[in-house]
Amino acid sequence: MIKLENISKSFGDKQVLNNISSVFEKGKTNLIIGQSGSGKTVLLKSIIGLHQIDEGNIYYDNREFSRMSEKKKKDIRKEIGMVFQGGALFDSATVEENVGFPLEMFTDMSDEEKKERVNFCLSKVNLENVNHLYPAEISGGMQKRVAIARAISLNPKYLFCDEPNSGLDPRTAIVIDQLIKELTVEFNMTTVINTHDMNSVIEIGDKILYIYKGEKWWEGTNDEILYTDNKELNDFIFASDLMRKFKKSQL
Amino acid sequence: MNLFYHIGKYALLMKRVFTKPEKRNIFFRLFIREIEMLGVNSLGIVIIISVFMGAVITLQTAYNIESPLIPTYLVGLTARDSMILEFSSTIVGLILAGKVGSNIASEIGTMRISEQIDALEIMGVNSANYLILPKITAAVFINPFLNIISIFVGIIGGYLATIFTFAIPPDQYIEGIHYAFIPFYVTYSIVKTILFAFVITSVPAYHGYYATGGALEVGRSSTRAVVYSSILILLINVITTQLMLA
Ligand SMILES: Nc1ncnc2c1ncn2[C@@H]1O[C@H](COP(=O)(O)OP(=O)(O)OP(=O)(O)O)[C@@H](O)[C@H]1O
Numbered sequence: 074m075i076k077l078e079n080i081s082k083s084f085g086d087k088q089v090l091n092n093i094s095s096v097f098e099k100g101k102t103n104l105i106i107g108q109s110g111s112g113k114t115v116l117l118k119s120i121i122g123l124h125q126i127d128e129g130n131i132y133y134d135n136r137e138f139s140r141m142s143e144k145k146k147k148d149i150r151k152e153i154g155m156v157f158q159g160g161a162l163f164d165s166a167t168v169e170e171n172v173g174f175p176l177e178m179f180t181d182m183s184d185e186e187k188k189e190r191v192n193f194c195l196s197k198v199n200l201e202n203v204n205h206l207y208p209a210e211i212s213g214g215m216q217k218r219v220a221i222a223r224a225i226s227l228n229p230k231y232l233f234c235d236e237p238n239s240g241l242d243p244r245t246a247i248v249i250d251q252l253i254k255e256l257t258v259e260f261n262m263t264t265v266i267n268t269h270d271m272n273s274v275i276e277i278g279d280k281i282l283y284i285y286k287g288e289k290w291w292e293g294t295n296d297e298i299l300y301t302d303n304k305e306l307n308d309f310i311f312a313s314d315l316m317r318k319f320k321k322s323q324l
Numbered sequence: 325m326n327l328f329y330h331i332g333k334y335a336l337l338m339k340r341v342f343t344k345p346e347k348r349n350i351f352f353r354l355f356i357r358e359i360e361m362l363g364v365n366s367l368g369i370v371i372i373i374s375v376f377m378g379a380v381i382t383l384q385t386a387y388n389i390e391s392p393l394i395p396t397y398l399v400g401l402t403a404r405d406s407m408i409l410e411f412s413s414t415i416v417g418l419i420l421a422g423k424v425g426s427n428i429a430s431e432i433g434t435m436r437i438s439e440q441i442d443a444l445e446i447m448g449v450n451s452a453n454y455l456i457l458p459k460i461t462a463a464v465f466i467n468p469f470l471n472i473i474s475i476f477v478g479i480i481g482g483y484l485a486t487i488f489t490f491a492i493p494p495d496q497y498i499e500g501i502h503y504a505f506i507p508f509y510v511t512y513s514i515v516k517t518i519l520f521a522f523v524i525t526s527v528p529a530y531h532g533y534y535a536t537g538g539a540l541e542v543g544r545s546s547t548r549a550v551v552y553s554s555i556l557i558l559l560i561n562v563i564t565t566q567l568m569l570a
């Protein structure tokens with residue numbers, strides 16, 4: 074479980090996050106949604122400590138994170154898996170080396186054990202026979218999946234994904250969503266996902282946090298979101314004709 | 325003001341670079357790889373430049389000596405000492421600043437903007453130490469060898485020039501390179517090379533590490549890295565010369 078308490082963050086005199094509080098439960102896929110520029114990435118990076126927050130507290134299972142010493146933060150980071158918006162795979166390393174990197178760095182596994190673990194993680198994301206290819210040699214969707222495999226290689230308690238299915242075709246996007254959802258349940262992780270994909274919202278939104286201009290504007294589940302009367306949220310979710318039709322059919 | 329900001333930020337980065345690596349065997353593997361990337365792969369260009377440099381110094385000196393009172397073997401001595409004192413350290417340093425420096429800045433800069441550095445940090449890896457320490461240590465280790473090779477090849481270049489042009493008799497050249505040899509000059513040359521090796525790896529690493537924006541910015545930061553490394557090399561050259569040879 075991750076708890077945010079009154080998080081604020083500004084860059085210079087530009088306030089990006091304003092007093093955000095929420096709770097992300099274990100075994101659930103928690104979504105952060107909002108328009109481009111609303112502060113989703115900044116929020117995610119603040120939670121994992123890539124940005125230092127100005128005010129507030131962040132608890133990882135009751136351990137206050139933002140004011141920890143670097144050394145203790147490092148221990149928590151080993152429990153975190155992160156899938157970056159662009160994948161952030163190491164270009165000079167093969168798929169296998171990418172997924173095995175955290176194992177190499179932080180465990181004393183033998184080469185055999187590492188190989189087994191790498192193949193296990195790759196099989197979890199339905200990737201086979203790509204072990205020796207470089208990131209530039211595989212498709213964008215495959216890169217995302219490798220990034221997910223790398224993120225789960227150390228059996229993280231917390232999984233963060235920044236727009237895991239942006240830039241993918243709808244079918245692959247759904248596959249990635251389902252994959253993250255399944256892994257979350259299977260390994261009982263606390264998963265936090267940034268997205269502006271409405272499909273994801275409806276399909277895997279166990280909990281949804283809507284950020285509007287750096288503030289928490291609404292939170293709830295994917296069932297509740299259809300019936301919300303919050304104007305900004307409605308404008309955001311039901312911006313497309315398709316979504317409006319979908320809403321009508323559901324009511 | 326800006327200058328002090330960068331010096332401070334650079335110093336803080338170096339503080340993070342010079343810490344104990346997470347795992348010794350991983351560091352060693354990266355170190356070996358960098359020796360190949362920064363050292364072995366620079367061998368070709370160093371040899372080519374040094375041969376021609378040695379040849380040109382020899383010819384220029386030979387054709388500029390007009391007084392019959394000056395013995396021609398001094399040409400050999402001049403070629404040798406020019407290579408040792410200046411060319412094999414400073415000029416080679418400047419060339420490597422261009423080759424190695426832009427390479428390092430763009431490699432690390434690309435890792436920065438594509439969030440690979442963030443990915444390392446989030447795994448709990450000290451990215452500065454992991455990415456930069458092998459480069460600095462490898463260059464500091466291997467560049468003195470490049471320096472020595474450059475000196476030898478340069479002197480051979482001068483010899484070849486005398487054979488082909490007969491600007492001075494080749495045996496006089498050989499006599500000259502044996503004449504009044506000061507071993508301390510080699511020490512001086514190696515000390516400079518080590519300092520330059522530190523500059524041409526750490527300064528571009530700094531520029532790459534703090535690159536922002538897109539591919540265009542990475543290109544710019546790599547250009548800046550080469551410019552600043554070169555200026556620093558020239559500055560350090562003056563200072564060490566004053567300190568060691570005065
Ligand atoms: N390092 C930074 N320095 C200054 N301002 C920043 C920085 N990072 C983000 N911002 C600003 O914070 C605001 C929120 O950016 P953020 O990247 O969180 O948006 P986002 O919701 O993730 O958008 P998108 O959906 O397009 O990814 C933007 O106005 C951006 O300019």
Ligand SMILES: [Mg+2]
Nearest residue numbers: 113114115158
């Ligand atoms: Mg974003």
